[in-house]
Amino acid sequence: MENIFNNQIKNQPLLILKNIKKNFGNVNALKGVYLRAFNGKVMGILGENGAGKSTLMNVLSGVIQKSSGELIWNNKTLNNFKNVKEAERIGISIIHQEIACFNDMNVLDNIYAGHEISCLGFINYSKQRKKVKEIFKLLRLEIDLGSMMNSLTIAEQQMVEIAKAILRKSKLIIFDEPTSSLSKSEAEVLFEVIQKLKKEDIAICYISHKLEEIPIICDFITIIRDGNFIGEYTVNELNEDEIISKMVGREINEKYPLKDHIDNKEIILEVEELSNSFVKNINFKLYKNEILGFSGLVGAQRTELFKSLIGFYPITTGKVLLNNKQVYLKSVGSSIKKGIYYVTEDRKNDGLLLNESIRKNISLSSLDKISRFGFIDFSKEKKLARNYIKKMSIKTLSPETFVGTMSGGNQQKVLLAKAFAAEPKIMIFDEPTRGVDVGSRREIYDLIYEAKRNGIGVIVISSDLPEVIGLCNRVMVMKSGKITNIINGDSLSPDEIMKYSI
Known part of the structure; x- marks a missing residue:
């Protein structure tokens, strides 16, 4: 040696x-x-x-x-x-x-x-x-x-x-x-x-x-x-x-899944004239079977926009329509009940209970599905956790492993499993691969694409320009709380995104 x-x-x-x-x-x-x-x-x-x-x-x-x-x-x-x-x-x-x-x-x-x-x-x-x-x-x-x-x-x-x-x-x-x-x-x-x-x-x-x-x-x-x-x-x-x-230990030939061509113009989420102390006059539409990206520099207020949309921050003016029906999202809990799930960028402080098990973390967002008369059915909870551990390729010996002892990439997979277990209609991924290695990134991209193909509306907020370009069909560019441009797939490039970010 x-x-x-x-x-x-x-x-x-x-x-x-x-x-x-x-x-x-x-x-x-x-x-x-x-x-x-x-x-x-x-x-x-x-x-x-x-x-x-x-x-x-x-x-x-x-x-x-x-x-x-x-x-x-x-x-x-x-x-x-x-x-x-x-x-x-x-x-x-x-x-x-x-x-x-x-x-x-x-x-x-x-x-x-x-x-x-x-x-x-x-x-x-x-x-x-x-x-x-x-x-x-x-x-x-x-x-x-x-x-x-x-x-x-x-x-x-x-x-x-x-x-x-x-x-x-x-x-x-x-x-x-x-x-x-x-x-x-x-x-x-x-x-x-x-x-x-x-x-x-x-x-x-x-x-x-x-x-x-x-x-x-x-x-x-x-x-x-x-x-x-x-x-x-x-x-x-x-x-x-x-x-x-x-x-x-294997070859990864493509970093991103092959993009689907989107012909469907069915609107599943629409935001009209949304404003508050963070953002001004935000308008956008999310179509079925597309991945809509949000890009911008630090201070663009992308995270603040979507925390406002899900009711974490109050909205001053504007409307949110889900499948052409106006919804009133007064809290994070109400947005989850309506089917809109925000996957936080800060998994350690906002997304996970680090001193609890994988099982408890995954089931947190879907307790109503595994409970009866107000009591958790532990066999259903264990089955749910095992299913998502397998589906997400989470490296662990047991569903009882404390999340705080796991690597960053596996913590991120637990966070995503928790989101998928809620079975939402709309998923908003904020920096979904931050601190995640290249192999796990591809696994996460495949899961995002699977969600899209299953009819879930997908929004990706990312500071990683290659990720935004590789994943998204359209990209909204933000600066100082405003949308400065919408770039369609054929025109997506780092230069084009940066032109409207600065």
Whole structure:
């Protein structure tokens, strides 16, 4: 196994992980994974959801302990890190996909939480400010140190976490899906910052499902599949199709299902002159057997539009017609009862009960279908959960698995299963593949197409232009709460969408 690493890479590694295994009871999450990281270089870590990437990074950053294997840091073999602080002490930091910060504390206090500069029991705030301002200058950040964290954008919170890692003299920084919630311009700023970190000789481990980012940001890549090490490669060694094949263990010839030609002009949903504090004079029609896309930049208010439509936000003026009949949607519950289901973009906060089982999550939206005289029929609930676990290809040993322990892609499938179980007439998918690997993406696209062919009206909100173009028959482009144009299938292109987004 000594030659398991790539002989083309001549750099001296800062980190070597050898034959790392991690068991959770009878589940083998890591079955012998190898990884290296190098000063001033970016190692991309690729694999499907559930492949073991986050588990491996949690081992490396001290969140959990490995079951067996070697961890070599700066030519010294180390034992398990007992906790995150122990990993931080030797210079390893992780920036999670869901930013772990103290929302009700300001930026300065967040950066120094647990690492305050003090003298005789008093915190030296002026010294703390001076040090942070030096880091912010390096990163070209203009964030007020007195701002509360919950007032910052996700991109700004991420930059604060990077500043924190630099301040703690991190030699290795792990980025876990850093661009999943960022706009294109915010992602470009992040890439510039990573280039600066490389110049400071900091090693980077970079997890991403966005394969188009890999040649831009990475020097090397490590591929993991089902907890197994597949290989280590230089970034130009494999093309995208070869990467996908190694990630999923099969070829995916087409990223998107073949589009159907829509002749049917039967209107199943119509919105007329809808306005409130977020959107102005919104008009659109959804036809049977089509997928209608909504595109736009950050601040376009696409999510706010559909949260207004389902009754989460009040509507000032306007009408919603379902199958030519006006419906009054005063709450999310009333919209589900009428057959309009919104699949949130924020599965962890709005969509799932992370501390509950897959079974309970899937059945939440359809309790009336599995209950009698106000009592849940548990045999029906289990059958419902098992059916959707199979249909959605959810990776789990049991319907009783807690959703919070699952990978992001499998959580997304549970969210979709919950939506499909409600048997709606209209489904609104908000960022349906955010944080999902390429293999799972195709599975989700197939499910969306199946819904459409079964007569369900489908709306897709997405910031991913290739996704919007690949999936949708028509696209509504939004800017600042207004629809700026409707683009039909034949005219769909990134340039055409961006022209009306800016």
